[in-house]
């Protein structure tokens with residue numbers, strides 16, 4: 001027996017509530033049950049009681065809505081978390097075919113969207129579920145103008161290429177919704193600008209018709225075509241003629257906007273080029289505008305897609321020249337025995353705090369306690385990590401720790417890529433491909449790992465190419481080589497004024513000997529900037545070419561030795577004894 005939760009929802013005083021069954025169906029209220037009411041109202045306590053009394057949490061009302069869909073729609077994220085943890089399926093659909101995630105996205109409920117994604121084991125398929133109109137959750141967020149939700153879903157790998165039943169892509173819906181930030185984010189990941197739907201309309205036709213001035217302006221700046229005709233034979237100008245003066249003026253001025261908007265050579269490091277979809281303009285020689293390819297170089301191994309882009313020449317990205325790995329690997333059985341006082345396991349439950357054994361360091365000599373370099377609540381590494389760089393290192397909680405990786409914020413680098421990046425062809429000879437960010441990055445934010453294969457020095461000599469090799473100055477350490485197996489880190493070029501720091505991160509005993517090399521932002525980095533690292537003096541002493549970072553204060557010395565000498569240097573045992581402990585060690589390239 002249970003009191004009427006629906007009365008509770010309608011603010012009827014408790015004394016006036018009537019008693020009802022836990023699973024009673026209220027036919028006069030769309031076949032909802034008490035659990036629906038508790039979810040709609042965000043009443044977690046009531047939901048808990050109902051659950052303990054045996055209420056079914058996955059029940060549907062006459063519109064096939066589950067309690068989780070209602071809670072998601074209203075952004076009651078604690079209720080969503082509770083339902084997810086109590087085995088409610090995020091894949092159930094309502095009568096329109098919408099999942100709870102789509103309900104959350106449509107109403108701009110960021111916290112609820114996050115709760116669903118983070119508590120779903122493999123969230124990518126869930127994000128790409130379509131409803132009866134062929135719309136994904138992200139399309140709903142774009143139409144209803146929720147930039148935070150679109151950004152979150154995009155950054156977690158939601159597929160922007162899915163077309164709806166009318167052949168619209170999300171860019172069409174974003175032009176319809178009119179939110180310029182959403183449109184910019186979509187253009188930045190490579191949404192095709194002039195794609196036509198089943199009626200032949202591009203996003204520009206739709207923006208013009210809907211009078212979404214900001215979006216029309218943005219589309220024009222990215223080079224959207226004014227001459228594409230839809231099936232009725234109308235160009236975007238025709239569509240605009242049916243609407244307001246502001247749009248007509250905008251389209252009338254479009255040639256002026258186009259002629260000075262995008263110069264590939266000027267903006268190679270700028271935002272515009274990231275769209276990869278702009279058309280050649282008069283200032284750019286035809287041959288200089290090449291390809292943007294939205295394959296995922298990581299082949300699904302990263303939580304964000306990794307596209308490549310070449311606006312410089314005809315070289316295609318060498319997909320098969322290396323195997324993509326998201327974490328370090330080794331071809332050798334590795335001796336992981338360590339003599340260490342470093343604590344590598346905590347007994348926390350749920351979320352760790354500053355008493356966590358992974359975070360607190362017991363000093364060897366006097367038994368004093370100190371806080372290690374770790375992360376702030378917002379996920380950025382602490383300022384001390386960069387202050388004490390390169391000797392700083394981070395200990396994260398690992399698989400044998402008691403905490404819950406879902407809630408503990410000491411697992412930052414274990415989720416793969418930290419930001420959305422793009423591999424691009426640089427325009428400087430010798431620098432080849434590089435890596436850039438396609439979102440703004442905060443100082444101290446985790447960017448990515450430098451993943452590679454652990455190899456011995458003998459193997460390094462056999463490979464005879466130190467271009468992708470990281471050396472950890474730790475006693476009898478192996479070398480980390482990304483030549484044949486690596487991740488996006490292997491495309492990071494050197495700069496004498498770098499924007500990334502390479503920090504050692506360990507999460508368990510094995511990683512104490514073989515730490516992961518993780519890259520954190522040394523300063524705020526804008527979307528479009530190339531990500532760079534300082535390879536260290538040793539690297540420039542051993543290569544037969546000089547640095548071409550183009551920094552004004554480039555300090556790389558001119559070439560001093562031949563490739564043959566590099567090889568013979570490698571064969572000799574190191575003259576200087578390697579640094580004995582992690583605490584004082586640093587890492588360098590080559």
Ligand SMILES: C[S@@+](CC[C@H](N)C(=O)[O-])C[C@H]1O[C@@H](n2cnc3c(N)ncnc32)[C@H](O)[C@@H]1O
Nearest residue numbers: 430431432433467490491492493494547548549
């Ligand atoms: C780790 S790889 C970086 C990715 C590389 N650009 C590619 O296309 O695969 C290191 C190599 O990039 C090139 N490189 C990186 N930074 C450079 C710089 N500042 N000047 C000249 N060459 C650079 C050198 O050939 C170096 O051996």
